[in-house]
Structure formats: C-alpha cells, structure tokens
Amino acid sequence: MITTPTAPIGGKRPVSCSGDRPLPGTLALPAPTGLHSQDGTGHVLLDWDPVDGALGYVVHRSDSVDGPFAPLDHGDGDVPAVPRPPYADTRVEAGRGYWYKVASWTDAGPGPLTPGPVRGCARARGIGPAAVAVCVDAGTAPVPLRGVWRRTICSAHLPPSPDDGPGPGGADAAVEHAEALRIVLGGIGIRTVHGTFLPERVTVRPDGRFDFTGLDAALDRLLAAGLEPVVELSFPSAGLAADPCATVLTRGGGTSAPPDGGRYGELCRELTVHVRERHGADEVAGWLFEVRNEPGPEVLRSGSQDACHRRYETAARAVKSVDDRIRVGGRSSAAAPWVGALLEFCRREDVPIDFVSARTRGDAPLDLRPLTRSFARATGRPEPEILWTERGFTAGRFQPADDSAFAAPSVLRAVKSALASADALASWAATDHSARSGSPPALFHGGSGLLTAGNLRKPRFWALRLLSGLAGGRVPARVTGDGAEALVEALATAAGDGTHADVLVWNGTPDRTRAAGAAALDRAALVEVRGLTPRAVYDVTLWRVDEDHADIRTVWEAMGGGDWPDARQWARLRAADVLPAEPLPAVAASPDGTVSLSVDLPMPGVRSLRLTRA
Incomplete structure (x- = not known):
C-alpha cells in the first residue's frame, strides 16, 4: 500500500511528548564495582560486576599501583571497549605484575575508573597445556539457537556487472562474486546481502530523471541466487552531490551532501516506488532499507551531526511515505558512535526508526540494548532491532591475521556475544573482492573476506560453517x-x-x-x-x-x-x-x-x- 505522507518529504512532524531527559545509555555511568583478578597461565583474568546501562567496558593497565593507567590496546580494533566481563589480558610477561582498573562505556564514551586497582601476574606454562x-x-x-550470524552478510560490493572486466589474475570477477554468495548461502545459510550502494547503480539522466537500470541488474542477480538485499540509501549519487569529485573508497562513494534535501528525498521515494513495482509490494515490505553513510569519521561523511540526522529523516520519511510496512533504520555508524544521538533525534522529532545499525572491527560488538530499550520506554514504540551490519576482524587493510586461523575463534566469540545482545551480526565480508580495498594484490594479502579471490575458504568461514552445522x-x-x-x-x-x-x-x-x-x-x-x-x-x-x-x-x-x-x-x-x-x-x-x-x-x-x- 502507498500511504499518504503526514508531512512533506524531508519535513518535520510535531515534536513528541516524551520529555527532554536524555536516554539512559547516552550519559556517563559510574565505574564498575567488584573488580578482581585471577592469575592464569599466559594471562591475567579480570572480572567485575556489570553496570546497568553500560554498553561495554574499557580495561586500563599500569606497571605501577600509582599509574598512569592506559586503555589496553587489542591491536587493530576501532572500539577500545569490550562488551562484558570476564576479560583475559594476554599482552603480558609471565612473572611480571600489572595493575588494573576498569571504566564503564556508554554512547558518551568512558566514565570514571574504578578507584582501587587490582594486581595480576600471569603464570608461565607448565609441562603441558x-x-x-x-x-x-x-x-x-x-x-x-538464534541465527544472528545467518541473517545477513556484507558483500563489500554489489555483484560486479559482467562488463566490469577481469579480476585478479584474469579471473572473471562477476562470476567469482556470484559464486561467493552461493557459497555463503549454502555453507552458512546467509539470507540477505548488505552492500547495495546507490552511487554505483543509480544515475541521474540529463533531464533530471533517475535511471535504476544498473541497480535493477544487481538486484536481479541477488534475487536469482536466492538472496535478499539490504537496500542502502548510502552515499549520494554523483548527480545529486554538491561536489561530485568528493569521493572515498575505490568504488567512488560520494561524501558531498546533496545541496537540495528535497531532491534527495525524491530519489529515496522514487527508488522505493520503483523496486515495489518491479519486485512486488509484499516482497519489498520484507526488505530492510538502511540510511547509511558511516557517520563519525569525517572522511566518510559531509556536514555536522545534525545535518546527517536531517538526511536520515528525509530518507526515512520518504520510504515510509510509500509503504509504512518497510523497515527503515540506520545509520551504520562506523565504530558505533552516534547510535544514541540518532535515537535521541528520532524521539525528539518523532522520526520513524525500526532498527539501529552499526559496524565494528576487532573485538566483539558492544551491547546497545540500553539505548534501544530506553528509546522504546520513552516513546511507547517497539524497541528498534540492533543490527551489526559489518563486523570485521581487523580495522585496517591488508592484515595477515584476517587470512589466518587466529581469526576463527574471534568470529565465534563475536557471535556468542551477539546472541545475547543483537538481532544480526554480519561478517565483513563475503569475499576479498572488495570495493573498500580494490583488487586483491595477492591471493593471501590480509583481505577482509571469508573467501579469497578464487573462493578458497578461510578459517573464519569454516568456524561459521561449524556454527551453522550445530x-x-x-x-x-x-x-x-x-x-x-x-x-x-x-x-x-x-x-x-x-x-x-x-x-x-x-x-x-x-x-x-x-x-x-x-x-x-x-x-x-x-x-x-x-x-x-x-x-x-x-x-x-x-x-x-x-x-x-x-x-x-x-x-x-x-x-x-x-x-x-x-x-x-x-x-x-x-x-x-x-x-x-x-x-x-x-x-x-x-x-x-x-x-x-x-x-x-x-x-x-x-x-x-x-x-x-x-
């Protein structure tokens, strides 16, 4: 059904009467209590009492009881916090003592440290393990067993077009990418694909009309493979950008905001109408529409936080004006900031939001439930789903650990954590054919895929395959x-x-x-x-x-x-x-x-x- 908008596309609804008090989970919290340590073989084990409302915790360490205390660096992660205790510090020398404190983590960042440090000293290995x-x-x-790992996969790129040219080593990149999606569908049971970018597949014709031909071809290939898309209303198309030359990543995603918010709303609305007419209203009603541009890092966005929120509002209202059944959310925040700020904005301006999404690299994802639950209590609306649409093992490019067995237990730890706190955990990414990193320079180059170029299965794939086989x-x-x-x-x-x-x-x-x-x-x-x-x-x-x-x-x-x-x-x-x-x-x-x-x-x-x- 096409519903009548209650406000102009991109316009405001009346402010809700939910109060002006910030949502719990967006403000700093007290330090955890009950911190204690246990000396382990090759590690120091730390445990503490969870803090109500915390999204995670940051472990600090010092060589002296008097400090200074610095956050423990896990190496190549983009969020320093861990979702919950216990925590094992393995960056230690056996027989050497360390002192520890812990801070609660919220959407506002870390709170105060525990007042009293605890000491730990790792033991050396014995005769046997x-x-x-x-x-x-x-x-x-x-x-x-909730299949949070099966709900979606990040493709890192739309399925390449047959005319995209040969891939690394002369391989047919389009064929390999399609095969990769079939492998994760059959081997892991993935249901949807995250990564349908607008700028690559939607163009603006000389007469100002939108051309969805490229997007149609990509969606047809996904659906033919038995997969559904997560439609990303992401970087603005070059034809709408204030500065078409302002791009990021190898796929050329635009970072320049549309100068005309109403025109951006027209694009989002017309795209929604188009895919409903082409694939069926009931079919599209089951898809997710994610307003995405990874806010937070300045390299990936344009404008202030409020400007990004207004663009979310424009897109969300445009989609809902076509069919209120379609689930819309965002903002796929990089390193998980702005989630609480977006929910605050949606509460204050009465903007629809069916899910919050974020991406993270490194450790297990944070627990965003204090934010979504407090939003539901404050507004009387259903609690938004929590979707980690890109969970990668490392934050940087070309990290050898991504190809190795070291990454296999990490993905299982992340899934187990998400089983308690999220609705989806999408692996970054299906394949090393990546719009983020460009063509792979070598077979094993530290790519982010579960599969190499050529679709050899990495240890992370096998870990998820075993999980799916339970x-x-x-x-x-x-x-x-x-x-x-x-x-x-x-x-x-x-x-x-x-x-x-x-x-x-x-x-x-x-x-x-x-x-x-x-x-x-x-x-x-x-x-x-x-x-x-x-x-x-x-x-x-x-x-x-x-x-x-x-x-x-x-x-x-x-x-x-x-x-x-x-x-x-x-x-x-x-x-x-x-x-x-x-x-x-x-x-x-x-x-x-x-x-x-x-x-x-x-x-x-x-x-x-x-x-x-x-």
Whole structure:
C-alpha cells in the first residue's frame, strides 16, 4: 500500500511528548564495582560486576599501583571497549605484575575508573597445556539457537556487472562474486546481502530523471541466487552531490551532501516506488532499507551531526511515505558512535526508526540494548532491532591475521556475544573482492573476506560453517578452568531426546601480538556431556580448525607461497579446501547418561564434537 505522507518529504512532524531527559545509555555511568583478578597461565583474568546501562567496558593497565593507567590496546580494533566481563589480558610477561582498573562505556564514551586497582601476574606454562572443562547439559529442554550470524552478510560490493572486466589474475570477477554468495548461502545459510550502494547503480539522466537500470541488474542477480538485499540509501549519487569529485573508497562513494534535501528525498521515494513495482509490494515490505553513510569519521561523511540526522529523516520519511510496512533504520555508524544521538533525534522529532545499525572491527560488538530499550520506554514504540551490519576482524587493510586461523575463534566469540545482545551480526565480508580495498594484490594479502579471490575458504568461514552445522536446540554449556569464558568459550546443542549432541568450543584472544600463537595459551579440554541415554553407545565425530587444520593459507605456504597460484597450484589448493570430519572411537554413556571426552585446544583453535547415538 502507498500511504499518504503526514508531512512533506524531508519535513518535520510535531515534536513528541516524551520529555527532554536524555536516554539512559547516552550519559556517563559510574565505574564498575567488584573488580578482581585471577592469575592464569599466559594471562591475567579480570572480572567485575556489570553496570546497568553500560554498553561495554574499557580495561586500563599500569606497571605501577600509582599509574598512569592506559586503555589496553587489542591491536587493530576501532572500539577500545569490550562488551562484558570476564576479560583475559594476554599482552603480558609471565612473572611480571600489572595493575588494573576498569571504566564503564556508554554512547558518551568512558566514565570514571574504578578507584582501587587490582594486581595480576600471569603464570608461565607448565609441562603441558593448562586445563579447562566444558560441561554440557544435554538433558535440559533445548531452546532455539538464534541465527544472528545467518541473517545477513556484507558483500563489500554489489555483484560486479559482467562488463566490469577481469579480476585478479584474469579471473572473471562477476562470476567469482556470484559464486561467493552461493557459497555463503549454502555453507552458512546467509539470507540477505548488505552492500547495495546507490552511487554505483543509480544515475541521474540529463533531464533530471533517475535511471535504476544498473541497480535493477544487481538486484536481479541477488534475487536469482536466492538472496535478499539490504537496500542502502548510502552515499549520494554523483548527480545529486554538491561536489561530485568528493569521493572515498575505490568504488567512488560520494561524501558531498546533496545541496537540495528535497531532491534527495525524491530519489529515496522514487527508488522505493520503483523496486515495489518491479519486485512486488509484499516482497519489498520484507526488505530492510538502511540510511547509511558511516557517520563519525569525517572522511566518510559531509556536514555536522545534525545535518546527517536531517538526511536520515528525509530518507526515512520518504520510504515510509510509500509503504509504512518497510523497515527503515540506520545509520551504520562506523565504530558505533552516534547510535544514541540518532535515537535521541528520532524521539525528539518523532522520526520513524525500526532498527539501529552499526559496524565494528576487532573485538566483539558492544551491547546497545540500553539505548534501544530506553528509546522504546520513552516513546511507547517497539524497541528498534540492533543490527551489526559489518563486523570485521581487523580495522585496517591488508592484515595477515584476517587470512589466518587466529581469526576463527574471534568470529565465534563475536557471535556468542551477539546472541545475547543483537538481532544480526554480519561478517565483513563475503569475499576479498572488495570495493573498500580494490583488487586483491595477492591471493593471501590480509583481505577482509571469508573467501579469497578464487573462493578458497578461510578459517573464519569454516568456524561459521561449524556454527551453522550445530543441530537441535541450544543447551547450557559452561566452561571452567584456566581462562574459562574469556579465552575458552563454548556453545552446545542437543536433540532433547538423547539421540545426539553437538559441542563447539574455541580458544582465542583479541590480542594481535599473539596472532602467531602462544604455547602458554594452549589448553587441554575435558568435554563432559550429561543428559544422554544411560549406557547407550555414541559415535563421535571431530572437526578441527587451527593452523594445521582447515587453514588454506598454511597449505599455500607449504607449497612455497607467492602472489598467485598457477593452474597446477590452483588445483592442489582446491583439493585441500575442505574441512574433514574425523571419526573418533565410539563411547558408552555412564549409568547416569554422561560421556567424557578429551580434546586438545590450541590457541588459536576451534573444535566441534558431535555425539550420535548408535
């Protein structure tokens, strides 16, 4: 249905009567209480009492009890905060003491530090790996495992047109990109693609009309592959920009704001009308429309915060004027600022917002629920969804860790965090064919994709593949021991009738100085699964992701490495591009229905165990 606008496109509605008090979560909070430390093997474990309303926490460290205290640098992340305790500091020397304080983090930044520091001193590695235990209760009634990682993927580029020319090494970039999307759809179950940029696919004709031919072709290819788009009302088209030469990124996204806000509103409205007429009103009503230009970093935006908010208002009202059912939100804020400010603006000006979106690089995403929940309470509207539309392992370009097994536990840690606090967590990105970085200079160059150019699967892909392969519903999985719930974490699923159980356990740290591994952080894991059928025999299957398993870069380096493979080397790499299932000896459950298994768990490393009743 096309509804009648209640105000001119880009105009204001009456200010809502929700009060002038800032939303909780946008102001500084007191420091956490209960801070304490535990000396661990190769790390110091910190824990504290969560602060109501905090979006995250910033850990500070000093070599002296008297300071100065500085935030711990995880290395190549764009947000210094971690979403919740506990936290493992692995940037340590065994036997050396450190002092710690913690600050709460809100949309306004860090608050005061804890008044009293705590001391920690990491232990050296013993004769063998330190121990952890993973206890799974498969007898508990399973609950659905929310597929936050499957909801969308960032493509980093629209599917290239067939006339875009050859890609790296003479490959057909359009074919490879389409294949990459099919791989993530089939292997991970991704449902939608984030990355439909306006400036590349919409042009302005000499007579002023908009030409959607390029956008239509791109959307047709996505839909034909079984995927839906997240429509990004992003950088303004060159024909609307005040300065068409002001661009950023290799795709030429415009950073110059349209001089005529009404004209920008016309574009957003006409695009919405066009895709509804072409693909069906009910179909498009299920799509997300994201008003996006990554506000915050000045290189990616034009104008003040208020000007960006007004452009959001223009776009949101334009889309809703066509069909109020379409979910619109934004602003895909880089490094997660401005989320609270946008919600404040939407509350004050009564602007529609169905979801907030942000992107983050490095650690697990922050917890934005204090912002969205307080917005819902203040306005009486439904709570906006929280969508992390681009979660990357590193913030910079060409980081070797992106290609390595070190990134695999990181993506699982991020997903587990998002399971408790978000509605979607999109990986940045599907493939190394990237509008952000340009054509890959070499096969392994530290690209942000789950897949290389040529569509070899990186360890991060395999980690998500194992996650997507968990069968049944989620059951409790508790980790105890040296580095539990900070270095070593787990997720588990079960059928509920004792027929099978899956356990996914990983060992990782955000500390990039340990990207090559650290023997002191390796662990021996005892996995205990309770609630199975007493005395029944179970077949056991193991999958491993680490530097020696499912790490295609290691295979390439063993072949001699270099920039690009020749035809013979490509064949060898594709043959090795697998995640083998390793059968283990069958085990019998105890009289009380318990099975215990021991597995090695290097750092970095991922292990997945499946128990199936024989």
